[in-house]
Amino acid sequence: MTDPRGSTRFVFIVALLGLAMAVLVGRLAYLHLGGGNHSQATVAKQRTFKQTLTVPRGRILDGSPAASILALNVGVKDIWVDPSLLNTSNCIGSTLTRLAPLIPIDLAEVLLHINKTNSQFAVISRYISAEKADAVANLKLPGVHMSDSSIRSYPQNIMLCHVLGFANNEGVGSSGIELAMEKLLKGSPGLIESRLDGHRREMVERRTQEIPAKNGADVVLTIDQNLQYMLEKSIDAAMERNRSKAAFAVMERVRTGEILAMVSRPGFDPNKFRDAKDLQKLNRAIGYVYEPGSTFKVSVIAAALNEGIVTPDLMFNTENGRWLYQGKVLRDYHAYAKLNVADILKKSSNIGAAKIAIMLGDARMDRYLRSFGLGSKLGLDLPGEEGGILSPVQKWSPISSSRIAIGQGVAVTGLQMLGVLCAIANDGMLMKPYVVKEVIADDGTVLLRRQPQILSHPIRPETAALMRRLLARVCEEGGTGIKARVDGFSVGGKTGTAQKPISGHYSETDYMASFVGFLPADKPEIGMIVVFDEPQPLHTGGAVSAPVFGEVAEQAVRYLGIIPTENVAPLSNTVQADGPGETF
Amino acid sequence: MMAKKNKKKGQSKFPVPVPLVALLLVLVGFALVYVCLHSRTETLGREIRGLEAARDRLRDQLVREQCEWAKMQSPSSLEQALKAHGLVMTWPGRDQIVRVRYDGSLDTLHGFESRPMTRVARNNRIVMND
Numbered sequence: 001m002t003d004p005r006g007s008t009r010f011v012f013i014v015a016l017l018g019l020a021m022a023v024l025v026g027r028l029a030y031l032h033l034g035g036g037n038h039s040q041a042t043v044a045k046q047r048t049f050k051q052t053l054t055v056p057r058g059r060i061l062d063g064s065p066a067a068s069i070l071a072l073n074v075g076v077k078d079i080w081v082d083p084s085l086l087n088t089s090n091c092i093g094s095t096l097t098r099l100a101p102l103i104p105i106d107l108a109e110v111l112l113h114i115n116k117t118n119s120q121f122a123v124i125s126r127y128i129s130a131e132k133a134d135a136v137a138n139l140k141l142p143g144v145h146m147s148d149s150s151i152r153s154y155p156q157n158i159m160l161c162h163v164l165g166f167a168n169n170e171g172v173g174s175s176g177i178e179l180a181m182e183k184l185l186k187g188s189p190g191l192i193e194s195r196l197d198g199h200r201r202e203m204v205e206r207r208t209q210e211i212p213a214k215n216g217a218d219v220v221l222t223i224d225q226n227l228q229y230m231l232e233k234s235i236d237a238a239m240e241r242n243r244s245k246a247a248f249a250v251m252e253r254v255r256t257g258e259i260l261a262m263v264s265r266p267g268f269d270p271n272k273f274r275d276a277k278d279l280q281k282l283n284r285a286i287g288y289v290y291e292p293g294s295t296f297k298v299s300v301i302a303a304a305l306n307e308g309i310v311t312p313d314l315m316f317n318t319e320n321g322r323w324l325y326q327g328k329v330l331r332d333y334h335a336y337a338k339l340n341v342a343d344i345l346k347k348s349s350n351i352g353a354a355k356i357a358i359m360l361g362d363a364r365m366d367r368y369l370r371s372f373g374l375g376s377k378l379g380l381d382l383p384g385e386e387g388g389i390l391s392p393v394q395k396w397s398p399i400s401s402s403r404i405a406i407g408q409g410v411a412v413t414g415l416q417m418l419g420v421l422c423a424i425a426n427d428g429m430l431m432k433p434y435v436v437k438e439v440i441a442d443d444g445t446v447l448l449r450r451q452p453q454i455l456s457h458p459i460r461p462e463t464a465a466l467m468r469r470l471l472a473r474v475c476e477e478g479g480t481g482i483k484a485r486v487d488g489f490s491v492g493g494k495t496g497t498a499q500k501p502i503s504g505h506y507s508e509t510d511y512m513a514s515f516v517g518f519l520p521a522d523k524p525e526i527g528m529i530v531v532f533d534e535p536q537p538l539h540t541g542g543a544v545s546a547p548v549f550g551e552v553a554e555q556a557v558r559y560l561g562i563i564p565t566e567n568v569a570p571l572s573n574t575v576q577a578d579g580p581g582e583t584f
Numbered sequence: 585m586m587a588k589k590n591k592k593k594g595q596s597k598f599p600v601p602v603p604l605v606a607l608l609l610v611l612v613g614f615a616l617v618y619v620c621l622h623s624r625t626e627t628l629g630r631e632i633r634g635l636e637a638a639r640d641r642l643r644d645q646l647v648r649e650q651c652e653w654a655k656m657q658s659p660s661s662l663e664q665a666l667k668a669h670g671l672v673m674t675w676p677g678r679d680q681i682v683r684v685r686y687d688g689s690l691d692t693l694h695g696f697e698s699r700p701m702t703r704v705a706r707n708n709r710i711v712m713n714d
Contacts (some may be wrong), residue, residue: 056647066657068654068657068658069650069651069653069654070652071656072647072651072654073647074644074647074651075643075644075646075648107693130644130648155651155652155654155655155658156654156655156658159658170675201633202633203626204628204629204630204631204632204633205625205626205628205629206629225658225659229658229659229660313609348660353683404629442590555675558675563683
């Protein structure tokens with residue numbers, strides 16, 4: 001450094017570098033100390049990353065010890081392409097040709113989307129399974145991408161479709177349990193707030209907020225999939241055998257009101273809910289009202305016995321099958337001259353039931369019917385329940401009670417009719433039916449546990465016991481429900497063959513055939529109703545529905561481990577058809 | 585006499601003060617620690633991201649397996665499987681059931697005493713998968 005010019009140059013360069021450093025440091029300090037708020041905000045916005053963590057809906061499980069899964073969310077992929085890239089590289093044809101064998105593609109629609117060259121996103125196929133998505137990924141096609149999605153899956157397909165309902169593609173429950181339990185099933189989404197690096201990847205170490213997602217709770221049903229399958233299989237076979245238009249059936253545990261099985265036909269596959277028609281989606285067991293016919297006699301006779309107006313051996317003149325009352329003729333299916341109350345039920349005499357109803361009186365009859373849960377909803381925890389039709393007593397005509405007694409001029413749901421029989425089976429207590437046993441959160445906390453609930457107490461336990469013995473006679477030799485018998489068990493029940501009201505008249509060809517009953521009759525455990533709509537050529541409840549009851553009940557009692565006890569106390573020896581006594 | 589040593593000859597024109605050097609060394613030390621920690625946290629971040637992805641993958645796989653298992657153990661699938669293997673499953677006849685009471689005694693069920701064997705055979709075979 002002896003050269004003064006060199007020394008000056010060195011000082012100059014150092015000063016220049018120093019100045020540059022000072023400017024950079026100054027700028028850095030300015031930016032860091034908040035001088036460049038606008039720039040900071042822009043950069044922060046670009047690098048901030050917010051992700052909503054979607055959660056799968058809770059599962060729906062059956063009530064069997066195995067707790068089988070009836071509905072759950074399954075992860076799938078949506079396949080999308082970058083149209084601008086495909087167009088510029090001119091490989092639309094080759095890409096689609098290679099994808100077509102692997103995934104379902106609607107070519108016309110896809111081409112319409114892809115031809116929008118300014119777009120960078122066009123979905124070509126949705127809800128692709130993981131296996132197929134892997135196959136697509138292995139092709140390593142440029143411009144083809146995948147994003148995560150999920151769908152609601154119902155592994156049992158059509159089974160229990162009306163109870164489960166379905167969740168739409170947005171994951172919102174739209175019918176059945178999916179709708180009723182929407183709040184608990186859907187869970188709550190989480191949130192991640194973080195920063196992105198230069199490659200727009202999340203910098204996990206810069207996470208500023210992480211709210212974990214709360215998974216949807218699991219809903220456990222009272223329905224047992226094995227009992228459900230038995231019932232569905234029998235109903236399907238009987239529908240085919242009897243060329244029936246529709247059918248429904250419900251099985252209930254009489255002591256608690258738990259629904260063990262519920263079938264409605266025609267049904268639908270909830271995995272393909274879009275293809276189902278409205279009539280297929282209707283849960284007939286709770287959402288379809290029908291005139292019950294002779295099964296309704298049970299409620300009127302129980303009321304009359306409870307009031308002490310009649311006794312089982314009280315004789316009635318059944319008019320040889322034809323009775324003119326208030327200018328209208330009432331007929332019996334089989335003509336009898338005289339029947340006592342026990343045989344009116346066993347032989348299902350319309351005239352006898354009508355006379356009992358008239359003795360009971362309109363007001364009392366109305367009170368009893370409403371106490372049996374008729375004319376209003378029972379409060380089942382499923383959407384779409386109907387309350388039936390039972391006109392206010394003030395609007396009844398002089399012949400109303402005689403017609404309502406035989407199940408005409410009144411409309412009920414299958415569940416309501418089953419409720420009447422189950423109340424008799426349960427010592428006169430009407431239980432609130434329910435299908436949701438419990439709801440369990442992701443962490444195992446029990447959010448809801450249903451307990452049996454008494455709705456009303458329409459008849460005394462002694463009357464209920466007497467009714468059980470009378471109903472057991474219906475399934476004995478000479479009764480209309482003999483085909484509902486189960487070997488080793490006493491069955492109590494009632495058949496119903498109701499003409500369908502069409503255009504203001506009762507059809508001569510279209511019937512509702514039903515059987516509703518319980519077993520074992522002396523110590524009832526399960527109650528069941530089986531109804532067929534327009535069966536052909538057989539059309540009576542005893543011929544069409546009772547055999548299905550017997551077939552399913554025989555398997556159900558074994559499955560449930562119900563011990564056979566064929567020891568129903570016989571009725572008094574004085575109870576004999578056409579026997580002596582006062583006649584009404 | 586020796587020539588006097590020129591002290592200025594060995595001295596730098598811009599001597600660096602020791603405190604400044606110490607400060608710089610501390611700063612460099614801090615910087616190195618910072619870089620190390622940053623690198624470590626980045627590595628951990630990547631690991632977390634990888635583990636999260638693996639967890640999601642496993643969760644998906646679990647759900648798919650649960651779905652498949654539910655399908656396989658549905659009554660209709662079991663019935664088809666039995667049929668495929670030529671197996672016929674029947675409910676046990678009532679006379680084949682022995683119940684053990686709480687007191688330990690054995691009890692066959694009631695109501696079987698006098699049934700003819702032909703009837704027993706017919707009633708006992710409720711074929712489940714026909």
